[in-house]
Amino acid sequence: MAQTRTSTSARRNGHEPAAPVGTGAHRGSPSLFARVRRELTGAVQRRIPRADLDERDPDNIREQLPLFWLFSTLWFRGEVRGLGNIPDDGPVLLVGNHSGGNMIPDTMVFTVAFSTYFGVERPFYQLAHNLVLSLPGLSWLRKFGTVAASPENARKAVASGAALLVYPGGDYEVHRPSWQGNRVDFGGRKGFLRLALEQDVPVVPVVAIGGQETALFLTRGERLARLLALDRVLRLKVLPISISLPWIVNIGDVGQIPLPAKITIETLPAIDLRAEFGPDPDVDEVYDHVIRQMQNALDALAAERRFPVIG
Amino acid sequence: MRITGDRMLAAPIDDVWAIVTDPERVLNYMSGVTRWEVAGDVRTGLGARYRMLFRIGAAEVGGLVEVVEFDQPRDLAWTSVTGLDHRGRWRLREAPGGRTRVEFRLAYVVEGAGLSGWVAERVAAPTVSGHVRQTLQQLERLVEHERLRARAAARRRGAARP
Numbered sequence: 164m165a166q167t168r169t170s171t172s173a174r175r176n177g178h179e180p181a182a183p184v185g186t187g188a189h190r191g192s193p194s195l196f197a198r199v200r201r202e203l204t205g206a207v208q209r210r211i212p213r214a215d216l217d218e219r220d221p222d223n224i225r226e227q228l229p230l231f232w233l234f235s236t237l238w239f240r241g242e243v244r245g246l247g248n249i250p251d252d253g254p255v256l257l258v259g260n261h262s263g264g265n266m267i268p269d270t271m272v273f274t275v276a277f278s279t280y281f282g283v284e285r286p287f288y289q290l291a292h293n294l295v296l297s298l299p300g301l302s303w304l305r306k307f308g309t310v311a312a313s314p315e316n317a318r319k320a321v322a323s324g325a326a327l328l329v330y331p332g333g334d335y336e337v338h339r340p341s342w343q344g345n346r347v348d349f350g351g352r353k354g355f356l357r358l359a360l361e362q363d364v365p366v367v368p369v370v371a372i373g374g375q376e377t378a379l380f381l382t383r384g385e386r387l388a389r390l391l392a393l394d395r396v397l398r399l400k401v402l403p404i405s406i407s408l409p410w411i412v413n414i415g416d417v418g419q420i421p422l423p424a425k426i427t428i429e430t431l432p433a434i435d436l437r438a439e440f441g442p443d444p445d446v447d448e449v450y451d452h453v454i455r456q457m458q459n460a461l462d463a464l465a466a467e468r469r470f471p472v473i474g
Numbered sequence: 475m476r477i478t479g480d481r482m483l484a485a486p487i488d489d490v491w492a493i494v495t496d497p498e499r500v501l502n503y504m505s506g507v508t509r510w511e512v513a514g515d516v517r518t519g520l521g522a523r524y525r526m527l528f529r530i531g532a533a534e535v536g537g538l539v540e541v542v543e544f545d546q547p548r549d550l551a552w553t554s555v556t557g558l559d560h561r562g563r564w565r566l567r568e569a570p571g572g573r574t575r576v577e578f579r580l581a582y583v584v585e586g587a588g589l590s591g592w593v594a595e596r597v598a599a600p601t602v603s604g605h606v607r608q609t610l611q612q613l614e615r616l617v618e619h620e621r622l623r624a625r626a627a628a629r630r631r632g633a634a635r636p
Contacts, residue, residue, distance in 0.1 A: 188523065203570070226585060226586055226587040226591075227586075227587055227590075228586070228589035229584050229585075229586030229587075229590040229591045229594035230586060230587065230588075230594075232531060232532065232594055233590060233593060233597060235531070235532040235533070235593055236531030236532040236533075237531075237597065238596070239532070241525055241532030241533075242532065243532065243533070247509075247536070272532060275532060275533050276532065276533045279533040279534060279535045279536075279557070279558070280533070280534050282537050282556050282557050284556065324607065353605075396528065425552075
């Protein structure tokens with residue numbers, strides 16, 4: 164019963180169905196650890212809301228914007244440049260470098276700026292990690308247009324003519340150590356380019372700096388995550404360790420009070436992949452090009468910065 | 475929240491009116507505005523629509539606005555159609571000695587959940603009033619600059635004629 168619900172909800176979401184649950188009983192009793200792991204996997208999968216683009220609610224966003232604007236302005240001294248580079252209408256794939264751990268400060272700054280610049284009426288979705296969407300108390304994110312990250316959901320959003328914000332680096336990039344804060348690191352993930360080519364939408368790089376200074380991120384903890392089988396249970400490849408308030412030592416990045424680091428975001432000119440790379444572009448070549456452009460912009464932003472956190 | 479500023483300009487009312495009703499020149503004097511584009515067929519006058527943005531804090535707010543009052547050469551008022559709820563008004567009055575008293579008003583309401591709207595309105599107020607003050611200063615400079623240019627041109631014409 165539970166497993167059918169699990170797999171259907173996963174499939175609805177565009178994920179590969181979870182490994183069959185409960186078949187272990189035929190092969191002899193599984194270890195306690197394995198059973199706990201399966202139960203947890205099922206529980207998380209069940210909690211992932213199905214991607215319904217209609218859950219985005221402009222009136223709700225409008226009501227929430229002042230609060231986020233206050234945070235963005237007073238706490239992070241946010242500055243978003245070049246929003247005019249985003250085509251005024253039609254679908255667009257916004258590709259960002261991801262910083263700041265689970266508190267995603269730069270996403271907040273960018274979302275506020277985008278929503279006020281183009282108006283809450285323009286459909287705008289963001290892809291987020293499954294775990295983010297399955298956490299209790301974060302259901303309001305769906306009203307903001309946040310959907311679970313999967314190729315299927317991304318396709319759905321872009322095909323509907325919306326702007327879609329993706330962070331290809333995901334949990335891998337967002338937990339990079341603070342001293343790698345000024346490095347664009349997607350970990351070789353190129354799915355976003357395949358999506359852009361398939362749907363024929365322009366790619367707009369969004370480069371942010373400052374997020375990695377909201378805490379002192381020490382390590383991704385990839386080995387720790389593997390050891391605890393988090394990749395299979397929670398789709399997490401990392402168990403980061405950072406020094407942050409109020410925990411001092413924060414294992415697993417369980418939320419934090421972010422330091423008021425200045426966040427600057429620059430939107431780069433849109434890239435029309437087929438116009439620049441021919442009718443059948445080589446994904447690796449385009450990937451290198453996008454990364455290089457974003458890294459150059461990030462270097463420029465880093466050069467502008469005089470002090471960490473203060474900006 | 476309503477923010478008001480006024481200034482006495484040493485120029486006839488028609489000169490000032492010509493500048494404040496010209497959408498192409500808004501970016502030359504209106505402080506904080508990052509975009510002011512004609513949207514639709516009417517360029518100026520009652521019912522003209524503009525797509526505008528105003529930088530405030532970490533965001534550019536604004537949207538579509540429409541001119542709802544156009545009382546030449548005294549009153550120009552617009553109100554927001556989409557985006558942040560706000561109204562703006564230019565109030566020009568003739569003053570003795572060929573001068574013009576200019577009043578610029580911006581009124582805005584931030585609708586936010588809980589107290590956030592109320593707080594945001596007040597946090598934004600000092601920035602907005604700074605922009606209102608600066609707008610009037612820049613308008614004064616622009617108007618007087620135009621007058622100087624016109625006078626110089628007239629002088630040149632006068633000198634060339636005889």
